Amino acid sequence: MDVLGIKAGSSVADVGAGSGWFTVRAAKRVGSNGLVYAVEINSEYLKHIDKRSKEENLSNIRTILGKEDDPLLPEKSVDAVLLLKTYHEISEPVRWLRRMRSAMREGALLGIIDRTGKGDDHGIDPDTVVKEAQRAGFVLVEQHDFVRPDEVDYFLVFRVG
Template identity: 60%
Template sequence: MLSMFKRLVMIAVVLAAASAGLAHAQVASPSQAQRKTSTPYTGDLSIFDSPGREDRLQINRVMDILGIGPGKNVADIGAGSGWFTVRAARRVTETGLVYAVDINPEAIRFIENRAEREHLHNVRPILSKADDPLLPANSVDAVLLLKTYHEVEKPVILLRNLRASLRAGAEIGIIDRNGNGENHGVGKNVVVREAAEAGYVLTAQYDFVKGDGMDYFLVFALKP
């Protein structure tokens, strides 16, 4: 009888441990949970140079807010055709640098050719990893992810890997549109939450980047 009781106790302990392990496995942290993302664009890169885009996004105002000026180093993450890269390169002048970061080899070749054609010698294309921009340490004063964040599969890891490249006082801008992740947009609150998990604090937010009310511009800095 005593032996049977011991066996029942042991079975109960094993079942309790298994149940606790299952419950722990089911409660994933925000960084582990996979949210929906959009498929990265791999089509005709020239579409990003549509007439009037500069005015619609008020990109000069964006650069003012991010402190992009002569002598600054800038990272354009998800650079695509280099639309923002070349504008930032002219703004920082030859005394600054712009790192054009993209995971698409075709985009990198496109930007290399564009920079050469436009005589911009301060552009440094980087073929990055999906979760790591591969920027040099302590190298950038400002970062912009322009309509790119919704395509990032592991945004928290990417933002964490970005941290080592940031100089003191660096600002990180994210321009995107509200959406569900897979419709080429992602909710503003999702971006703020993921950035906080990666060690950033929201310092400013704007809605002037397009008149339809769908786009937003968020500015982050490293948490103190």
Template identity: 55%
Template sequence: MISLCPSSRSSLFAAVLFVALGVLPTQAASPAPPQDQRPTSTPYSGDLSIFEYPDRDRKLQIDRVMDLLGITPGKNVADLGAGSGWFSVRAARRVGPQGVVFAEDINADAVRYIGQRAKKESLSNVKTILGTPDDPSLPPTSIDALLMLKVYHEIAHPIPVMKKLHAALRPGARIGIIDRNGNGTDHGLPRDVVLKEMAEAGYKLTGTYDFTKADGQDYFLIFTPR
């Protein structure tokens, strides 16, 4: 005969009761992931010189990109996820001394690098900003055009981030996103995912292009706030 201690009797009674009632104990359900989360790539933090490869201007047709974004003398531009400042310095030359380029990155080393680069190249209209993964920290009502060059796929919470961005935009501001098709973790993201998220964040698509690279994988999308 098996002897049961009081705690064992209680456990056995509970188990019998569950079976009798047709109820099985279950573990607490895991909380559902936030709706805006999807696979993302780890933000790049390595050698910044990789962004300076020869012929990048021609391959990306960056002058045409700036034309489509309405980047002209006197405009204020944001380079979100600026990296080495490759685009920042080109935009700074385009907008001239009456315009401003806000070079934003979440990597403090990149921000320092861009500051030194702007000083070396005598571009006093480049203003560096150290943002956070969930807040670009751009000044209110300051941006006429913004470009995210191969960085959108690194944003873990894109919808709240892009909603927060509304406050920094001037009326008629244009948001450009250049990225490549991928699964989210391979430094790329499906174009349809970007369209869906930007719509949820309060933006409308005004232009879609595929000229920024000849491999058929890149896309260039332009949005404006609704």
């Protein structure tokens, strides 16, 4: 979260939120003056996140049933976006990234954590992600290979160009 500048009062999107692992952690970090959008295309995951946010008394989580080609986030609504092992599932990434841009505030960061696909085909080469993001108007600002020493996980950070 530090890499993406997520702090108290931030507005964050967890795209491909799944069970809400990152959503809940981000909600605790941004606090009552911040907001976390949990975006999913699977409504069952969103029901789980809604239930969990009530159980943990986290009133700063909003769930959004996105589309495969559009996260459906409000325009200029977020300071940071995280896609945690989700990017490789997007069928039209350049179009999707362009739509994501409209939801990002000035100076917002986009973080993509994914797998290279080495050893299996469940992932995407980081060079491909960088090229697609550049075509959508993003600039790579940081790259981390800290996730695992096996060279199959990476973390890319982009800013709107």
